[in-house]
Amino acid sequence: MREMDDPLGQAPLSIVATDEAGEPETPDAIFLAGGSRDWSLWAACRGCGGYALPLHVERREDWIDAAARAQSFLARVHHKTCLRCDARSRRFRRAPAEGAMWWDPEAGDWMMNGELPGGTRLTLPLDVNDYWSVPEAAAAAAALSTDGPAVRVVPGPELLDPQLPSIFHIADRWAMWLPCEDCGGCELPLREGGRLEAPSATAQAKRVVELAAAEGCPSCVAAMFQGGHLPPDTPALTWYDPIEDHWMLWQPVIGVPEGVTMPLGLSGFDVSRVAVEVKVEQLLFGDESLPPEAPA
Numbered sequence: 077m078r079e080m081d082d083p084l085g086q087a088p089l090s091i092v093a094t095d096e097a098g099e100p101e102t103p104d105a106i107f108l109a110g111g112s113r114d115w116s117l118w119a120a121c122r123g124c125g126g127y128a129l130p131l132h133v134e135r136r137e138d139w140i141d142a143a144a145r146a147q148s149f150l151a152r153v154h155h156k157t158c159l160r161c162d163a164r165s166r167r168f169r170r171a172p173a174e175g176a177m178w179w180d181p182e183a184g185d186w187m188m189n190g191e192l193p194g195g196t197r198l199t200l201p202l203d204v205n206d207y208w209s210v211p212e213a214a215a216a217a218a219a220l221s222t223d224g225p226a227v228r229v230v231p232g233p234e235l236l237d238p239q240l241p242s243i244f245h246i247a248d249r250w251a252m253w254l255p256c257e258d259c260g261g262c263e264l265p266l267r268e269g270g271r272l273e274a275p276s277a278t279a280q281a282k283r284v285v286e287l288a289a290a291e292g293c294p295s296c297v298a299a300m301f302q303g304g305h306l307p308p309d310t311p312a313l314t315w316y317d318p319i320e321d322h323w324m325l326w327q328p329v330i331g332v333p334e335g336v337t338m339p340l341g342l343s344g345f346d347v348s349r350v351a352v353e354v355k356v357e358q359l360l361f362g363d364e365s366l367p368p369e370a371p372a
């Protein structure tokens with residue numbers, strides 16, 4: 077059963093007066109913050125004392141919407157990891173920039189790890205003061221995290237501008253749109269991971285843009301090999317198939333005008349070119365590190 081369908085998870089939360097939220101004995105509860113302006117959740121925690129989270133439900137009579145949003149947040153997030161405890165441990169750990177971002181309830185801001193050119197580690201506020209504005213926080217993180225070509229973060233593929241390199245999160249992974257003046261562009265898979273890994277996905281997308289500028293658009297290159305329109309003296313070449321997410325090796329063969337193509341067993345357009353070369357060596361010349369085949 078999915079958490080959202082669990083009837084217990086849908087049980088009404090207590091509603092407390094504004095001045096009672098945050099008292100040690102108050103459990104998870106919703107309350108009207110700032111008099112009667114806006115519903116907030118009080119997420120209780122024995123470790124850190126808990127924190128308030130605005131729910132973006134303004135009208136007093138919409139308490140049931142506020143409660144539903146609060147229940148979903150408690151089940152999906154807070155009851156797995158308390159965001160305030162998590163933010164505190166991250167602040168003091170000063171982990172290497174791992175490309176994740178997180179909500180700090182005490183700062184009321186999205187944060188990410190950064191590193192100064194000298195190697196000093198620091199925590200960077202993203203200046204997006206709303207827990208629910210994940211795409212905006214991702215875009216801010218992306219802008220801060222790397223230089224190089226501009227890459228946009230968009231909420232989904234339907235919202236991209238086909239002229240601009242963009243990343244979006246879909247089905248538990250990141251993907252990118254790589255524009256191309258000749259073929260229009262193509263979609264490429266990026267790292268697997270959650271929505272909060274936007275900074276790492278952006279860095280990866282920037283590498284892809286740079287590689288495509290140096291080596292040619294993968295979709296155009298793939299179309300050339302798939303169409304078999306190669307000059308007769310073309311040597312063995314590797315190319316990347318963006319539809320199948322596979323690196324391929326093309327070889328000329330006497331008597332076979334279109335040559336022979338075989339998969340290299342590698343995926344990801346931005347995979348190390350050294351790894352591609354090693355695979356080709358193994359395929360063409362055999363891997364001498366393997367033991368000889370046992371006699372049958």
Ligand SMILES: [Zn+2]
Nearest residue numbers: 121124158161
């Ligand atoms: Zn806590």
Ligand SMILES: [Zn+2]
Nearest residue numbers: 256259293296
């Ligand atoms: Zn192209």
